[in-house]
Amino acid sequence: MNVTIDGMQYGNWSEKIFREMRAGGVDAVHVTITYHENFRETVANIRAWNLLFERYPDLILHGRTAADVLLAKSTGRTAVFFGSQNASCMEDDIGLIEVLHTLGLRFMQLTYNNQSLLATGCYESEDAGLTRMGREVVAEMNRVGMVVDMSHSAERSTLETIDYSTRPIVISHANPACWHRAKRNKSDTVLKALAAHDGLLGVSTYPHHLAGGSSCTLESYCSMIARAVDLMGASQVAIGTDLCQDQPDSVVEWMRCGRWTKKIDYGEGNAAAPGFPAMPVWFNDNRDFQNIAQGLREFGMSGEEVAGIMGGNWLRFFERNFGPEGA
Amino acid sequence: MNVTIDGMQYGNWSEKIFREMRAGGVDAVHVTITYHENFRETVANIRAWNLLFERYPDLILHGRTAADVLLAKSTGRTAVFFGSQNASCMEDDIGLIEVLHTLGLRFMQLTYNNQSLLATGCYESEDAGLTRMGREVVAEMNRVGMVVDMSHSAERSTLETIDYSTRPIVISHANPACWHRAKRNKSDTVLKALAAHDGLLGVSTYPHHLAGGSSCTLESYCSMIARAVDLMGASQVAIGTDLCQDQPDSVVEWMRCGRWTKKIDYGEGNAAAPGFPAMPVWFNDNRDFQNIAQGLREFGMSGEEVAGIMGGNWLRFFERNFGPEGA
Numbered sequence A, B: 001m002n003v004t005i006d007g008m009q010y011g012n013w014s015e016k017i018f019r020e021m022r023a024g025g026v027d028a029v030h031v032t033i034t035y036h037e038n039f040r041e042t043v044a045n046i047r048a049w050n051l052l053f054e055r056y057p058d059l060i061l062h063g064r065t066a067a068d069v070l071l072a073k074s075t076g077r078t079a080v081f082f083g084s085q086n087a088s089c090m091e092d093d094i095g096l097i098e099v100l101h102t103l104g105l106r107f108m109q110l111t112y113n114n115q116s117l118l119a120t121g122c123y124e125s126e127d128a129g130l131t132r133m134g135r136e137v138v139a140e141m142n143r144v145g146m147v148v149d150m151s152h153s154a155e156r157s158t159l160e161t162i163d164y165s166t167r168p169i170v171i172s173h174a175n176p177a178c179w180h181r182a183k184r185n186k187s188d189t190v191l192k193a194l195a196a197h198d199g200l201l202g203v204s205t206y207p208h209h210l211a212g213g214s215s216c217t218l219e220s221y222c223s224m225i226a227r228a229v230d231l232m233g234a235s236q237v238a239i240g241t242d243l244c245q246d247q248p249d250s251v252v253e254w255m256r257c258g259r260w261t262k263k264i265d266y267g268e269g270n271a272a273a274p275g276f277p278a279m280p281v282w283f284n285d286n287r288d289f290q291n292i293a294q295g296l297r298e299f300g301m302s303g304e305e306v307a308g309i310m311g312g313n314w315l316r317f318f319e320r321n322f323g324p325e326g327a
Helices: A015-023 A039-055 A066-074 A096-102 A132-144 A155-164 A188-196 A218-232 A249-257 A286-298 A303-321 B015-023 B039-055 B066-074 B095-102 B132-144 B155-164 B188-196 B218-232 B249-257 B286-298 B303-321
Strands: A005-009 A028-034 A060-062 A078-084 A105-109 A147-149 A200-203 A237-239 B005-009 B028-034 B060-062 B078-084 B105-109 B147-149 B200-203 B237-239
Touching: A005 A200, A005 A237, A005 A286, A005 A303, A015 A078, A015 A286, A028 A039, A028 A066, A028 A105, A028 A303, A039 A060, A039 A078, A039 A096, A060 A066, A066 A078, A066 A303, A096 A105, A096 A132, A132 A147, A132 A155, A155 A188, A188 A200, A188 A218, A200 A218, A200 A303, A218 A237, A218 A286, A218 A303, A237 A303, A286 A303, B005 B200, B005 B237, B005 B286, B005 B303, B015 B078, B015 B286, B028 B039, B028 B066, B028 B105, B028 B303, B039 B060, B039 B078, B039 B095, B060 B066, B066 B078, B066 B303, B095 B105, B095 B132, B132 B147, B132 B155, B155 B188, B188 B200, B188 B218, B200 B218, B200 B303, B218 B237, B218 B286, B218 B303, B237 B303, B286 B303
Parallel strands: A005 A028, A028 A078, A060 A078, A078 A105, A105 A147, A200 A237, B005 B028, B028 B078, B060 B078, B078 B105, B105 B147, B200 B237
Antiparallel strands: none
């Protein structure tokens, strides 16, 4: 059974978006539920999601295992898997990893753009790799079945984590830097190491990660995916759109500035363009997933390759990596 | 007027200790009120201190400015100044620096032994220096008059912070590594840079920082102070005993392990000797400060030098560095 899975979104969630997911045939999505929120604030976000699950049972369900993707598919709904884009939700407490996993968290980035207690983000000028606490936390994430995500991490930290983790990790939303040189895109070295350890890359549609930005063509995007497949193998590449649907620009300011500075940090933007960039015409919202599948087919990929990239690869990854180690 | 000031203690506070401080002639002390406690937990510790100030008004008072040292001296009490040994109390929020300063916090270490959001601790294998957030926070501490303490930090982070900070910083409790090579003791390079930027070293009596450990003689200790004076100048050296009076060993486990690991980390101790080491006979508790003064005089230091080291240097430092920048 073919499934469509998006490896990362952060929408301003609403019935409208859930209906658009159904229109786009999205069977499962990894959603960011927390950036710089601490544990208690993250629990408040989970509480808000619980209300959405209760309110829209015909459209969404809370995804905890790979089986929930198939349940969603067979009942015409979207399975929503929780993830965090920073380690703030676990504060300084390794014991919160298991607690957060029990609450449904399946992905956690060790860093956002800055240094965390665990590792270094891609906006720091120096990268000292996994910290003492970082090593402890990766081992704990491996134990309980929480996936390490290094999308926003710096290169050395990423390579060390790929190597140190006893289970495969992901870069859920980024593109190859050889296609578009951006701080958030990843070197061939990282992508090859990720694939060699059975990790997954989710390719992003966020304009700052695209060659040509908002004007990037679908053909160019598909050529990038083909290049990633050449580097990593077709089974290690998937989709992670980084779609931030219907979000106000205040949200991108929170992502970039959190509580770490009193100034404005523009991250991938700049003072003249501080907000969310316009999406490419071929991927404006959740209704447009099949445009990507169509583009890949037209680019010459086989049905099997397209099925893997559009969701099958994530599904197999979920099957192996959301439960306790060795289970 | 000569004063006696201790640059760092973490006692299991009681009327007994406060009376011993009076017996030892301690006019002021910088006490650690928080290690890995988050903001709310730190506030609970401040609340506990407020109760002590209310309960023992004849013995102690809450120190906020240098004038409080003189008030304490003239009324036969000890002024207690608050400090933190890690940045946990500010969590990830730069806005909490001013809040904590208003609540009385006058010192904050940027790191304990591990990597923090701000800088690197001395137990990490790699030290990438001040982070993006670290630079923002040092500037904010400079602005409000909270003193940066790098006692537990790694070398590069310490040197960068000495240089980056617009106000002098301290190493409130450590000794020269040239006297006793220990992870927590400091290189000549660090001590000279600290002094060149008008910073202060508080020399420690914690046995792991002493040549000969618990058996260290007073003469050897005074020779170490003389060496620090040679390196830094007599006005840049003071006392910071690191005295942890009446604490159970569970406390040293909290200091070392916090919530970052599920294993036991022995820090400066080891599995055979996991607890607090025995203090040297000439400095067992707060009644013994005048032994150090006597030792320094017998070592040949002038009355002026001894007065500076025993408290005058801290007093001048407090005068200049506890208020808003430029005030």
